[in-house]
Amino acid sequence: MSQPPEPVCKSSGYAIETHGLTKKFNSFTAVDHIDLTVRRGEIYGFLGPNGAGKSTTIRMLCTLLAPTSGSASVDGYDIGKQGNEVRKRIGLVSEKMIMYPRLTALENLMFFGRLYGIDRGALRKKSEELLEMVKLTPFKDKLVGGFSSGMRQRVNVIRAVLHDPDILFLDEPTTGLDPQSTRFVRDLVKELKQRGHTIVLTTHIMEEADELSDRVCIIDNGKIMAVDPPQALKEEYNTTSLLDVFLELTGRELRDSANGRISMRTPMGRM
Amino acid sequence: MAETATWDLTLDIARRDLLDLWRSKMLLFFFILFPILLMSMFGYIYPPVPKSNANTGIIGTAFPNLPVSLVQMDDGKTANLIAAQFIQISQQQGLFTVSQSASYQSARSQLVEGNLKGIIIIPQGFSDALTAGQPATVQVTVDETNPTTASVVQSEISAVFNIIGSSMSAQNINNMNGGRVNPAFIMQPISVTNIPLITGVSSSFQFLAPGFMALTVITGSLQGVATAISREKEQGTMDGLLVAPISHQSIILGKVAAQTVRGLIQGLLILGLSMVLFGVRIYGSPFIMLIVMVLGTASFVGVGIIMTAVAPDQETAQMMTIILQFPMMFISGVLFPIDQLPGWMQYIGKGLPLYYAADALRKVIILNASLTAIMPDVLILIAYTILTMTLAVPLFERAMRR
Numbered sequence: 304m305s306q307p308p309e310p311v312c313k314s315s316g317y318a319i320e321t322h323g324l325t326k327k328f329n330s331f332t333a334v335d336h337i338d339l340t341v342r343r344g345e346i347y348g349f350l351g352p353n354g355a356g357k358s359t360t361i362r363m364l365c366t367l368l369a370p371t372s373g374s375a376s377v378d379g380y381d382i383g384k385q386g387n388e389v390r391k392r393i394g395l396v397s398e399k400m401i402m403y404p405r406l407t408a409l410e411n412l413m414f415f416g417r418l419y420g421i422d423r424g425a426l427r428k429k430s431e432e433l434l435e436m437v438k439l440t441p442f443k444d445k446l447v448g449g450f451s452s453g454m455r456q457r458v459n460v461i462r463a464v465l466h467d468p469d470i471l472f473l474d475e476p477t478t479g480l481d482p483q484s485t486r487f488v489r490d491l492v493k494e495l496k497q498r499g500h501t502i503v504l505t506t507h508i509m510e511e512a513d514e515l516s517d518r519v520c521i522i523d524n525g526k527i528m529a530v531d532p533p534q535a536l537k538e539e540y541n542t543t544s545l546l547d548v549f550l551e552l553t554g555r556e557l558r559d560s561a562n563g564r565i566s567m568r569t570p571m572g573r574m
Numbered sequence: 575m576a577e578t579a580t581w582d583l584t585l586d587i588a589r590r591d592l593l594d595l596w597r598s599k600m601l602l603f604f605f606i607l608f609p610i611l612l613m614s615m616f617g618y619i620y621p622p623v624p625k626s627n628a629n630t631g632i633i634g635t636a637f638p639n640l641p642v643s644l645v646q647m648d649d650g651k652t653a654n655l656i657a658a659q660f661i662q663i664s665q666q667q668g669l670f671t672v673s674q675s676a677s678y679q680s681a682r683s684q685l686v687e688g689n690l691k692g693i694i695i696i697p698q699g700f701s702d703a704l705t706a707g708q709p710a711t712v713q714v715t716v717d718e719t720n721p722t723t724a725s726v727v728q729s730e731i732s733a734v735f736n737i738i739g740s741s742m743s744a745q746n747i748n749n750m751n752g753g754r755v756n757p758a759f760i761m762q763p764i765s766v767t768n769i770p771l772i773t774g775v776s777s778s779f780q781f782l783a784p785g786f787m788a789l790t791v792i793t794g795s796l797q798g799v800a801t802a803i804s805r806e807k808e809q810g811t812m813d814g815l816l817v818a819p820i821s822h823q824s825i826i827l828g829k830v831a832a833q834t835v836r837g838l839i840q841g842l843l844i845l846g847l848s849m850v851l852f853g854v855r856i857y858g859s860p861f862i863m864l865i866v867m868v869l870g871t872a873s874f875v876g877v878g879i880i881m882t883a884v885a886p887d888q889e890t891a892q893m894m895t896i897i898l899q900f901p902m903m904f905i906s907g908v909l910f911p912i913d914q915l916p917g918w919m920q921y922i923g924k925g926l927p928l929y930y931a932a933d934a935l936r937k938v939i940i941l942n943a944s945l946t947a948i949m950p951d952v953l954i955l956i957a958y959t960i961l962t963m964t965l966a967v968p969l970f971e972r973a974m975r976r
Contacts, residue, residue, distance in 0.1 A: 395817045
């Protein structure tokens, strides 16, 4: 293997840094000139109503979506020019679970781990250790198709950390889980922070964001409304609940909108 | 993206795709059922046909015991004799089930109702004409609603009357010259015999089987790759592949490898079945045959990827592949000879790789063609592979990051 390329902006020391990051779909601007910084080792709560641009931002930072304009670096590497270096250093838990229902828990971990070039012996050891951590050792040889949502999400989260990524993106990791699993996944997130991962977490549950985040960033309509530790925000808005802050910043009315994203861009034009 | 594809990863991805098929028992069942069904269907539609032979008075037929009716309007001795001969020969050779009708009108209404495929009328004055040494005519009406059956019935009735006529001629010649001249010399001074291209071909299906193999392999891989990619996109696992530091080529190659294996399995199933059930034989090299099958798959898998890249979801991608493969079946010389098509359609047919894959397979399996002999086909398939893949890879990259 050759030497890894030089990070473009090593000096900044931020885990993630964006400058004017923008994504447009047709005339709809999903992410609008966002400048954000995520510090190393922190849990960064990324909050906003549905359609605010959270997932779009995360997909851009994970190199799954090309920005319309602006730039971003992840662990010092440019998401456009050094995509592969970025991908080596990140883990993703997205809204859709990344796992094959017809593989067993262990097979899923082995399959995805291999994509990072980890050798089979080490990978197996690591997988079994992580399965033990999420208490799924007795089920490791069962097909995940038969797992409950909570069990699947536990596999999904450890799948994302097999290669020890510096930065972990967790997009609504507790949505749809029962209280026990929610509790477990939250503790898991804390544990992962202890292990040194920087974590970007999106959630609609304000108490979760409050409990876990070192800082929260509230975005709406593709723009950042506030960034601060939860405590500081609550003090600023003179309330005891982060939910009040959130509603104050993003408004109380329902966010019904249809932005026309039903149309699909194809190489033959819009359909 | 500059990373190179690693074979190890490609194999991992391919192996997983195949494991997925293996574990989905229902899918596996239909995956195996499809070629069996296709094969048995067409195998029995084109059954082995006994060879017609004018000298021995044998008429081969693919449509045995078709119902026809005889309307005898002449009551003379000769007419009775010929009618009896017609019934006897038809039944002996299993050509027709012959009934008799009182009038043309009643027979015609039977035919219109679908109970008869043909009507043979022996008109009044038939016996008199023959007795007087004049040629006589038999009239025939066939069910023209099905062109294939109509032409078969027509030609088989003619063939039966040819046999009857020949024996009458032979009799007449003998009567005239008292046995000095061989009647065959007067009736048919020159005859034609056929030297088969390959000896021992028992079934017309031999010529169809290679085409079906090509068809199954190509359409299977086209649909397979489109489904595999769009399903992963929809279920979210594609994100897991794309967020890893691997090249898109590895992903594509892995999918292609898995589809190639699947295509080969189905193709070989077809071959095996047609050998066991319908006596098809491989005259050429099985190795060259495999090369052609792999090339056939490769030539079209790129098209599958292009479709997934263009289609917004799995259902649309599937619809697109069906739209492509359905006409392809008919215009690529698999089911119908390509020469039968209008000129412009031939151009389209010959623009599709299925034509070349089927052509090459047919030549290898039946004619024992060497690799050199099928080189034009092989080169076109390779060119097709390179062209479609060159288009497919960047389209895939764009589609995945939109």
